[in-house]
Amino acid sequence: MKVIITGAAGQLGQALRRRVPDVIAGSPLELIVTSRTGGGGAIALNLADAEACRRLVEKHRPDWVINAGAYTAVDKAESEPQLVQAVNADAPAAFAEALQATGGHLLQVSTDFVFNGRQGSPYRPDQLVDPLGTYGASKAAGEAAVARVLDSSRFCILRTSWLYGPVGENFLITMLRLMRERDQLGVVADQVGCPTATSGLARACWAVLERSVSGIQHWSDAGVASWYDFAVAIAELATAEGLLDSSVRVNPISTTDYPTPAHRPSYSLLDCVSTRAVLQLQPLHWRSVLQEVLADVVA
Numbered sequence: 001m002k003v004i005i006t007g008a009a010g011q012l013g014q015a016l017r018r019r020v021p022d023v024i025a026g027s028p029l030e031l032i033v034t035s036r037t038g039g040g041g042a043i044a045l046n047l048a049d050a051e052a053c054r055r056l057v058e059k060h061r062p063d064w065v066i067n068a069g070a071y072t073a074v075d076k077a078e079s080e081p082q083l084v085q086a087v088n089a090d091a092p093a094a095f096a097e098a099l100q101a102t103g104g105h106l107l108q109v110s111t112d113f114v115f116n117g118r119q120g121s122p123y124r125p126d127q128l129v130d131p132l133g134t135y136g137a138s139k140a141a142g143e144a145a146v147a148r149v150l151d152s153s154r155f156c157i158l159r160t161s162w163l164y165g166p167v168g169e170n171f172l173i174t175m176l177r178l179m180r181e182r183d184q185l186g187v188v189a190d191q192v193g194c195p196t197a198t199s200g201l202a203r204a205c206w207a208v209l210e211r212s213v214s215g216i217q218h219w220s221d222a223g224v225a226s227w228y229d230f231a232v233a234i235a236e237l238a239t240a241e242g243l244l245d246s247s248v249r250v251n252p253i254s255t256t257d258y259p260t261p262a263h264r265p266s267y268s269l270l271d272c273v274s275t276r277a278v279l280q281l282q283p284l285h286w287r288s289v290l291q292e293v294l295a296d297v298v299a
């Protein structure tokens with residue numbers, strides 16, 4: 001089975017590469033990876049260049065593209081809407097068009113930020129999207145393009161939430177840096193979701209290919225947290241792990257205390273029940289997963 005992974009230098013891209021199976025659905029895996037600049041075994045691919053995305057698929061004719069690349073800077077996105085649209089909507093559309101012609105499949109990774117966060121129960125995969133900001137809108141547009149272009153059995157849109165891992169730019173790495181620099185910090189306590197480790201999401205992505213899963217799917221680790229809860233757990237577990245020298249005080253603050261250019265959903269829990277069944281994967285509680293991830297963080 002021939003697979004292209006985009007965004008190989010990103011946190012999910014790296015996790016996917018760390019967990020590459022030898023065999024998928026009974027076939028040996030032939031892997032092609034792309035990153036913005038290339039190098040380190042990756043082909044250079046600018047996701048803002050839709051024609052280049054199309055050409056890549058036409059040249060290699062993969063069985064699957066895992067589109068793990070994306071413009072993910074949620075606040076900066078508000079000031080670069082055209083680039084965000086190109087990377088998060090036009091690139092998946094181009095992959096979908098080319099794959100529709102070559103007969104391949106697309107795994108499009110997406111986000112809880114396609115929802116407005118105004119409901120108080122977990123979002124099901126079949127619910128209508130209503131994004132609040134430029135980033136969420138671009139990801140929703142990417143989802144819509146993929147679903148419009150590709151036969152329903154040939155795409156999987158896998159939404160996830162609050163992604164973090166031992167490397168890359170994410171909440172865990174930012175918190176560890178701030179917690180080393182300060183003796184106390186304020187973290188938003190009125191936005192609720194579920195932290196999700198790149199390791200488990202990568203496992204879910206490979207399971208999508210193994211089981212040829214299609215449609216819209218939701219994957220996050222188990223449980224629920226506010227950013228404040230997540231930060232408190234990071235402080236406690238990182239201190240126990242020896243990654244922080246002294247204990248830091250984490251104070252709960254509200255979204256209005258920490259204004260950002262982009263509006264974020266105040267509730268973005270994903271209902272993952274049907275996806276867990278179809279992938280035959282059961283996630284651990286996010287706090288247990290955090291402990292495992294911290295063991296992989298280089299001090």
Ligand SMILES: NC(=O)c1ccc[n+]([C@@H]2O[C@H](COP(=O)([O-])OP(=O)(O)OC[C@H]3O[C@@H](n4cnc5c(N)ncnc54)[C@H](OP(=O)(O)O)[C@@H]3O)[C@@H](O)[C@H]2O)c1
Pocket residue numbers: 007008009010011012013035036037045046047048067068069070071072087109110111112139159160161162163164168169
């Ligand atoms: N991060 C989250 O909290 C979160 C939450 C829910 C869903 N998701 C989704 O999960 C997926 C993976 O996210 P992630 O956290 O792994 O993202 P990430 O760490 O930011 O990685 C994204 C990768 O895409 C690359 N990229 C961006 N613009 C590009 C361009 N024009 N050409 C080529 N490459 C480009 C980046 O390259 P550079 O390294 O060169 O910038 C980066 O390596 C994305 O679809 C994202 O929307 C993320």
